[in-house]
Amino acid sequence: MLDIKFIRQNAQQVQAGNDAKGFKVDVSQVLALDDEIRPMQQELEQLQAERNKLSQEIPKAQADKRELLKKEVLAIKVKMESLEAVLNERRPILNELLLKLAQPAGPDVPFGKDDKENVEVRKWGDPRKFAFSAKDHIAIGEKLGILDFERGVKVAGSRSYILKRDGALLEQAVLRFGYDFVVKKGFAPHSVPLLVKEEAMIGTGYFPVGRDQAYFIEKDKLALIGTSEVSLCSMHANEMLTEEELPLRYTSLTTCFRREAGTYGKDTRGLYRVHQFNKIEMVVFAVADAKKSEEYHHELLSISEGILQALELPYRVVYVCTGDLGQGQVRKHDIETWMPSRNGYGETHSCSTFHDFQARRLNIRYKTKDGQKAIAYTLNNTALAIPRILLALLENFQEADGSVSLPSVLHPYMMGKTRLRA
């Protein structure tokens, strides 16, 4: 959410920022509504002031004067009601518009229309050249008996899968490795709700824009999280933190649920795009300082890179262009991991800076050292997400005989197993 004052003072910048992100909003419409509402609001407040004044005179007045005063109050209330009627109709419209406004991207973010215009920042590792004809993870997984799409679909419908035996173990191994890695970096582990209130979804910016992407349980008015960032960030909603305790570095490992609406026919095969997956997420609550926020952003990013390097998976980092940024994101880097079956890099990680966009919605504030109150800044990052990483591991480490070797950091988590065999 943007501060209405900021919008007033920087209307052009906000409009340009929304245009750059491809958000079809009309800032002048917001301002026009605001301009309409404010004078009415002022008039209403004046009437309220009069009413309050007269009301206070009533108990002090003589009995015969009281009725007169009451009549005056009544007349004022009539005027108030007609004003209120208009305001009650306009305000929700303005609020809805405000909830849909995007936060402009940072000044150094590359301008672009969609993910094709993301800018590669760096590459790590060389994609492996196979001396045999490499298979995709579906073939590898089914041959090893660790992946079962048919039965996954039988049980849960399209985009569902079952990991079996070494597949299930490998999932746990990778997650445990990633979790330990992140916790060692000083991120406090949390186990958080998967089913959350609408406020948490609105607060983190997933509602109302993006409502279609979430599973929602109508009966209880609860949403399934698409990322544990939702729970982690909302934890501190309506709280007053202190500057001394910031930054707070949190992590959590949860299952994530995504409807993937509007992706029919896209990546339908395999583990790339699924409705349910496990992910280790990191969140930082920071002071309201763009520069520090940027530092944390790169700290987060480098942790994800560290994980991929430890897993010996080639990747590249892209600076996400304006058109591919989410509503609240100021800056985002995606990490794309090499996936032989795609003969290219596929998105596995995403690191985002939000400034106060989420914290304003969630009302997360902190007391500065000199006693002022400020809205915190938030950031979040994927440490590691199953099953795309499994996909990458299987495909990158496959051998001619159909077995899959494992990077050494996983060996202890696989009970000493160094290679998956049929």
Place this chain on the structure above:
RNA sequence: GGAGAGUUGGCUGAGUGGCCGAAAGCGCCAGCUUGGAAAGCUGGUAUAUGGGUAACUGUAUCGAGGGUUCGACUCCCUCACUCUCCGCCA
């Protein structure tokens, strides 16, 4: 699912129709005191928003929304959440 209790500022907690934006305490800030600190003393200290260069001042806010009333933290209704007990259950 049934019964009951509760939700007040950064925190604890008082307040049952106007004298309440709210006692008291804690915390925090400033001053006094001190070699320095602690203690003590004195004063200040909610949020949002409008107007004003400012001093200041209007409005709203005591979980949310509605109602009664000239006037609601206080009375009534609805909802949300928290807690306790009972039932059921992983």
